[in-house]
Amino acid sequence: MPELPEVETTLKGIKPFILGQKITNLIIRQPRLRWDLPQNLTKLLQNQTLQALTRRGKYLLFRFSAGTLILHLGMSGRLCVLKKDSPYGKHDHVDIFFNHLTILRYTDPRRFGAILFTPNNPLVHPLLSKIGPEPLSRTFNSTYLSKRAKRHRLAIKSFIMDSKIIAGLGNIYATEALFIARIHPLKPANDLSKQEHTNLVRAIKTVLKLAIKKGGTTLRDFKQSDGKPGYFRMELQVYGRQGKPCPRCHVSLQQLRITGRSTVYCKQCQPAPQKKVQTKES
DNA sequence: CAGAATACCTGCGGGC
DNA sequence: TGCCCGCAGGTATTCT
Numbered sequence: 324m325p326e327l328p329e330v331e332t333t334l335k336g337i338k339p340f341i342l343g344q345k346i347t348n349l350i351i352r353q354p355r356l357r358w359d360l361p362q363n364l365t366k367l368l369q370n371q372t373l374q375a376l377t378r379r380g381k382y383l384l385f386r387f388s389a390g391t392l393i394l395h396l397g398m399s400g401r402l403c404v405l406k407k408d409s410p411y412g413k414h415d416h417v418d419i420f421f422n423h424l425t426i427l428r429y430t431d432p433r434r435f436g437a438i439l440f441t442p443n444n445p446l447v448h449p450l451l452s453k454i455g456p457e458p459l460s461r462t463f464n465s466t467y468l469s470k471r472a473k474r475h476r477l478a479i480k481s482f483i484m485d486s487k488i489i490a491g492l493g494n495i496y497a498t499e500a501l502f503i504a505r506i507h508p509l510k511p512a513n514d515l516s517k518q519e520h521t522n523l524v525r526a527i528k529t530v531l532k533l534a535i536k537k538g539g540t541t542l543r544d545f546k547q548s549d550g551k552p553g554y555f556r557m558e559l560q561v562y563g564r565q566g567k568p569c570p571r572c573h574v575s576l577q578q579l580r581i582t583g584r585s586t587v588y589c590k591q592c593q594p595a596p597q598k599k600v601q602t603k604e605s
Numbered sequence: 606c607a608g609a610a611t612a613c614c615t616g617c618g619g620g621c
Numbered sequence: 622t623g624c625c626c627g628c629a630g631g632t633a634t635t636c637t
Contacts (some may be wrong), residue, residue, distance in 0.1 A: 328632060357613065357633085381631075399615080399632055414615085433614045435631060450633085477608060486632075493630055557626095582609060585628080 325396035328489030340404045346577045353416035357437040370484035380490035390442035399436030455488045465521040472512040480508035500526040502561045510596040531597030561587045
């Protein structure tokens with residue numbers, strides 16, 4: 324469910340309903356997520372007014388005077404805004420009540436998500452301190468990418484999915500960006516040319532911006548306050564389309580597995596990397 | 606040290 | 622219909 328654009332969509336969807344509002348209560352039905360919820364979370368948040376809601380990578384940051392709630396949606400997490408007394412389901416683990424009448428509900432079947440609290444600057448929290456630049460910021464550029472790639476021989480797809488290199492890029496968008504940039508996902512990161520780095524940076528920004536734009540249309544779901552999640556529908560060019568024709572050249576799309584993650588690419592548009600030949604002399 | 610495998614959970618679709 | 626298997630948008634932790 325949540326890659327960077329969906330987290331951004333979630334943020335935009337819930338923000339107008341809860342910013343400046345005061346937390347009156349919490350209902351915790353399931354405290355066991357990736358890590359157990361803080362024991363005293365209700366006490367920490369009670370009577371706290373939401374001062375700011377921001378995003379860092381795939382983490383949502385809810386700032387209060389006492390500190391910051393750090394929330395990650397994991398693989399299957401969702402947040403939605405509901406009216407009080409809305410019926411809850413099996414995986415609706417946490418309800419945060421604002422002004423007695425609005426519920427911010429956290430739903431997560433797989434419970435890979437996380438909810439943490441820090442009294443300090445969240446950006447120095449161990450989970451956030453090592454995250455790379457935001458892909459849509461100016462600091463994420465080809466100079467940065469080629470500099471970081473120099474030391475790494477691993478597949479470019481794994482490289483750009485490393486949050487220490489870039490914040491928030493997941494399997495779908497890594498796959499899509501490599502297709503757009505016409506780079507084979509297995510190409511070693513330090514074998515990319517300067518031009519390829521430039522193309523890849525541009526492709527990442529393009530695909531994320533477009534996805535966020537499309538996610539914007541789902542904001543209506545949040546406004547309905549009816550418990551429906553914000554769907555994120557978009558036109559994926561290659562992800563999940565293995566065996567189907569490449570949208571550019573119509574050759575059948577290939578699938579492979581890179582460090583456990585399914586990867587789709589076009590063998591014609593994304594030519595296989597040159598294999599390095601080991602010679603006796605060198 | 607880089608990079609790969611593993612672990613955490615539930616649900617779903619396909620094959621039998 | 623039901624069981625078993627593999628797979629799923631993430632990432633910290635453990636291993637080699």
